[in-house]
Each structure stands twice: as C-alpha cells, then as structure tokens.
Amino acid sequence: MTRQAIRRALISVYDKTGLEELGVGLAGAGVEIVSTGSTAARLAAAGVPVVPVEEVTGFPECLDGRVKTLHPKVHAGLLADRRRPEHRASLEEMGVAPFDLVVVNLYPFSETVASGASQEECIEKIDIGGPSMVRAAAKNHASVAVVVDPARYDEVLEAVRADGFEEAARRRLAAQAFAHTAAYDAAVAGWFAEDYAPDGTAEATGWPDFHAVAYERAATLRYGENPHQRAALYVTGDPAGPGLAGAGQLHGKEMSYNNYVDADAALRAAYDFDEPCTAIIKHANPCGIALGADIAEAHLKAHACDPLSAFGGVVAVNRPVTARMAEQLADIFTEVVAAPAFEEGALELLTRKKNVRLLTVAAPDRAARPEARQISGGLLLQSADALDAPGDTPDGWELRTGAPADAATLADLAFAWRAVRAVKSNAILLAADRATVGVGMGQVNRVDSVRLAVSRAGEDRVGGSVAASDAFFPFPDGLEALAEAGVRAVVQPGGSVRDDEVAAAAERHGVTMYFTGTRHFFH
Numbered sequence: 365m366t367r368q369a370i371r372r373a374l375i376s377v378y379d380k381t382g383l384e385e386l387g388v389g390l391a392g393a394g395v396e397i398v399s400t401g402s403t404a405a406r407l408a409a410a411g412v413p414v415v416p417v418e419e420v421t422g423f424p425e426c427l428d429g430r431v432k433t434l435h436p437k438v439h440a441g442l443l444a445d446r447r448r449p450e451h452r453a454s455l456e457e458m459g460v461a462p463f464d465l466v467v468v469n470l471y472p473f474s475e476t477v478a479s480g481a482s483q484e485e486c487i488e489k490i491d492i493g494g495p496s497m498v499r500a501a502a503k504n505h506a507s508v509a510v511v512v513d514p515a516r517y518d519e520v521l522e523a524v525r526a527d528g529f530e531e532a533a534r535r536r537l538a539a540q541a542f543a544h545t546a547a548y549d550a551a552v553a554g555w556f557a558e559d560y561a562p563d564g565t566a567e568a569t570g571w572p573d574f575h576a577v578a579y580e581r582a583a584t585l586r587y588g589e590n591p592h593q594r595a596a597l598y599v600t601g602d603p604a605g606p607g608l609a610g611a612g613q614l615h616g617k618e619m620s621y622n623n624y625v626d627a628d629a630a631l632r633a634a635y636d637f638d639e640p641c642t643a644i645i646k647h648a649n650p651c652g653i654a655l656g657a658d659i660a661e662a663h664l665k666a667h668a669c670d671p672l673s674a675f676g677g678v679v680a681v682n683r684p685v686t687a688r689m690a691e692q693l694a695d696i697f698t699e700v701v702a703a704p705a706f707e708e709g710a711l712e713l714l715t716r717k718k719n720v721r722l723l724t725v726a727a728p729d730r731a732a733r734p735e736a737r738q739i740s741g742g743l744l745l746q747s748a749d750a751l752d753a754p755g756d757t758p759d760g761w762e763l764r765t766g767a768p769a770d771a772a773t774l775a776d777l778a779f780a781w782r783a784v785r786a787v788k789s790n791a792i793l794l795a796a797d798r799a800t801v802g803v804g805m806g807q808v809n810r811v812d813s814v815r816l817a818v819s820r821a822g823e824d825r826v827g828g829s830v831a832a833s834d835a836f837f838p839f840p841d842g843l844e845a846l847a848e849a850g851v852r853a854v855v856q857p858g859g860s861v862r863d864d865e866v867a868a869a870a871e872r873h874g875v876t877m878y879f880t881g882t883r884h885f886f887h
C-alpha cells in the first residue's frame with residue numbers, strides 16, 4: 365500500500381489557523397469530517413458539513429473537555445492496521461469506520477506556563493486526548509496520515525486531490541508528529557520535575573532530577589569545527605527569538621560552525637556592558653573590547669588593541685552599526701558583524717564586501733536558562749554567570765592595598781573587571797581608557813597569562829594601564845610581573861591562602877589593589 369486515499373478525517377485543533385480553508389477543501393473533495401467541540405463549531409459556521417465526535421462515540425464530551433476523543437470508536441479507527449485482514453474484520457465486527465487523516469494540534473501548555481498562569485490553569489492545559497490521537501495515528505502511519513502543523517494544510521489538500529499521501533510522506537508526517545508530542549512531553553515533564561522530583565530533592569537543591577529540552581534543526585552547516593566534521597544548528601523555542609540562534613542574516617556567506625562559536629563569545633562580551641561596546645573575537649577569545657561615547661569610537665578603540673589579531677575576526681556590538689563604524693570596518697577583513705541593527709548607510713557600505721556576514725541579533729537573554737556543557741556520557745548544568753554579584757561593581761570592592769583609585773582609574777578597573785569575564789582562563793586583561801590594551805588568555809598558570817598580556821600590550825601601553833585577573837593570584841609572581849611592567853592598579857577576586865604575600869608585593873610596588881570577592885572563570 366503506497367498511497368492511502370483520504371475519505372474520512374478527524375480534526376481536533378486548539379490553534380484554528382487555516383481551519384476553515386482546510387475544512388472547505390476537504391468537504392469539497394467529498395471527505396467526511398469528524399470533529400470535536402469548538403473545532404466542529406468553527407467548521408459548521410463556515411458551512412462545512414461535520415460529524416460531531418459524540419455522534420461517533422455515542423458518548424458526550426465530559427469533565428470540562430477532559431474526555432472528548434478518548435474512546436475505542438475513535439482509537440480503533442486510528443489504530444487499525446488496514447494491511448492486516450484481521451484488523452479490517454475487527455473494525456467491521458465492531459462497526460468502527462477507520463480514519464485516513466488526523467489533524468490535531470495541542471493545548472498551549474508552554475505558553476500557559478510562560479504567561480505566569482496558576483498551577484491549576486497549567487494543569488488544565490496539559491492535553492491528553494490530543495497527544496493520544498497524534499501518537500496513535502503516527503504509529504499507524506501505514507494506514508493514517510497525521511498532521512500537527514497548520515503550515516501543512518495546503519499539502520493535505522494537494523494529497524487529497526492526488527488520492528492520498530505516499531507512504532514515505534506519511535512516515536515523514538509521523539516523524540514530525542512524534543517530535544511534536546516528544547517536545548510537548550519534555551515541557552510537561554520539565555515543569556513537573558522543577559517542583560516534584562520523584563526523589564524529592566528538586567526543592568532542596570534547585571535542580572530538577574530530569575532535564576529535557578527539545579531542539580529543532582534550524583540549519584545544516586557546511587562542516588563543523590574542522591572540515592571533516594559534520595555540523596548543524598538546532599534551536600529551542602522561538603526560532604527568531606533573542607540570542608545568536610535566532611539571528612537574522614542580512615548579508616554574506618553562510619555562517620560556519622566556528623563563526624557561531626566566535627559570534628556567541630563576541631555577543632557575550634559586548635552585552636556585558638550598558639555603554640556602547642565593541643568586542644572583537646578570534647578563536648573564542650577577545651583581541652579587543654572597548655567602550656566609547658558611541659559605537660564607532662568603541663570599535664576604533666577595540667580594534668586598536670590588537671589590529672594584527674583582529675584580521676579575520678568576529679565583531680559584536682550592543683548598538684546599531686553606524687555609517688561611521690562601517691567606514692572603519694570597510695578595510696578590515698572581518699568574518700562576521702553581529703549587531704542589534706545596521707543603519708542604512710552602514711548596510712550600504714558593508715554589503716559592498718561580498719563575504720562579510722551581517723547578523724541582526726536581539727540581545728541575548730543571558731540569565732534565562734542554565735548553561736549546559738556536554739561531557740563524555742553526560743551533561744553539566746550551571747546557572748549563568750550573571751555578573752550581578754556585589755563584587756561586580758566597585759561599590760562592592762575592598763581596597764586591599766595602595767591609595768584609593770581616582771574616578772578615571774576606577775572606571776578603567778570596572779571596565780577591566782567586566783571585560784576579563786570574556787577571556788578564557790587563566791585570564792589577565794590590561795586596560796586603559798575603558799579599552800583593552802593587552803589580553804593574556806588560556807594559559808595554564810597565571811604568571812604566563814600576565815606575561816602574555818604584558819607582551820601584547822607592549823611597553824608603551826602597559827605603563828599606566830590597569831589589570832584585571834579573573835581569579836586570585838596564587839603566588840605573588842603574577843602581581844610582581846604586572847607591577848614591574850608598569851601596571852598601577854589591579855582588580856582581582858582575592859581569596860588565596862597567599863593573599864598577604866600578594867598584598868605585600870603590591871604594597872612594595874605602590875600598586876592599588878582591589879578585591880572583588882567574586883570570581884569569573886570562563887573555560
């Protein structure tokens with residue numbers, strides 16, 4: 365059996381988009397329509413002949429709609445495998461007519477939870493009969509076509525005219541249907557697990573004992589981190605929502621796997637600041653982050669940090685790209701520019717470069733979801749590093765050595781402290797005039813990160829700069845190397861057993877040193 369002619373359909377939809385057109389088309393092709401409550405009412409109002417499901421079941425819809433379609437007269441009609449003579453005989457014996465098409469979409473459970481509705485209301489929006497029909501029809505796709513997406517109604521009408529869906533098409537519809545109910549169940553199970561972990565620990569630990577998030581493929585990428593690796597992009601929730609996965613691409617080549625990784629790091633850095641900020645990233649590390657009076661100035665300063673490394677970089681900004689910034693960018697080979705928007709003049713200038721990828725990205729919703737990292741055989745979850753600890757602003761800092769910093773120095777230290785969060789650990793970041801001048805990243809000891817930051821800044825710029833360290837100095841050597849290079853103020857978490865030795869070194873060199881009491885490792 366390849367095509368399965370569509371003569372009888374069951375329609376029960378919460379989202380009534382396109383319902384009338386579907387009903388009119390089906391009825392016009394002579395399809396008998398069986399339907400539930402308000403779906404049937406909408407169809408009837410549109411002049412579509414419809415058989416109420418109660419007429420099929422001989423049982424009234426009851427318990428406030430909790431039971432409408434949960435009946436053998438419905439489910440036998442959905443589950444009978446018409447390739448099997450004994451199933452056909454059973455249907456005849458029981459007086460059950462089979463369905464060829466099922467069109468269902470479910471109560472909006474996630475939307476109800478997101479609206480802040482009460483627990484009772486959320487529970488009422490857990491669809492039971494809908495998923496039962498969808499799963500039954502999907503299992504029995506050899507005999508039944510199942511449609512869960514109103515965007516497919518045109519295909520349904522085409523199939524009706526073509527004497528039904530091909531078997532392969534029914535299988536694809538079944539795959540979509542099972543993905544639909546799986547995502548639905550993941551949302552319901554996740555919601556329950558937050559409050560009612562079977563082992564009772566969710567409330568105490570803040571972590572549900574079950575974690576499932578449904579992702580849908582949004583793009584197939586040319587390759588992964590390396591050309592021999594396959595890759596794809598998956599999104600959860602709104603495919604055009606906040607953050608990089610929901611970005612719109614205005615221009616340029618297809619995004620690559622590494623473009624996504626770097627653009628994500630760049631957005632993370634740029635959106636850590638309220639003031640106009642530009643972050644330039646290579647291999648997930650910043651080669652320049654800066655604030656400016658406007659975005660063009662921020663870009664100029666960020667680029668000046670390390671023009672050599674900025675070649676082929678990924679740029680993110682937290683303000684619309686202006687024509688002035690675009691002029692600055694025009695001569696710099698840049699892989700990606702991610703911004704909330706591009707002013708018209710900027711777009712005109714940047715689109716002259718064939719390859720540069722221009723992305724519009726709504727501000728990432730950083731604190732909304734736990735961060736996940738895959739490890740062999742498992743997944744680590746952590747709450748986001750939200751930059752909202754008391755020690756993330758100078759008001760919460762402890763002056764450990766030296767004279768209090770003047771306002772400009774304090775502003776540079778505050779900038780360096782937020783910016784160092786975007787640098788892979790061990791991270792040392794040198795800054796002047798609220799711009800990075802030297803970044804030491806990813807070293808396996810802190811003193812090497814210091815040396816790297818100092819050498820990248822160069823003698824001219826390191827003198828008089830300030831430094832931030834993402835974690836405490838375990839020994840005085842790092843602090844000494846900074847002071848000897850000319851750094852005059854340092855901000856770091858503190859908390860080492862050798863804090864006194866580190867402080868003594870800072871005192872000796874006349875370095876102002878603040879402790880934040882909070883740490884920003886980034887691996």
Ligand SMILES: NC(=O)c1ncn([C@@H]2O[C@H](COP(=O)(O)O)[C@@H](O)[C@H]2O)c1NC=O
Binds near residue numbers: 402430433494495
């Ligand atoms: N209880 C049932 O037997 C049942 N059968 C279908 N539904 C759902 O009821 C909705 C359609 O109902 P109505 O046609 O009354 O608007 C659909 O979202 C469908 O998934 C049911 N509702 C909830 O479980």
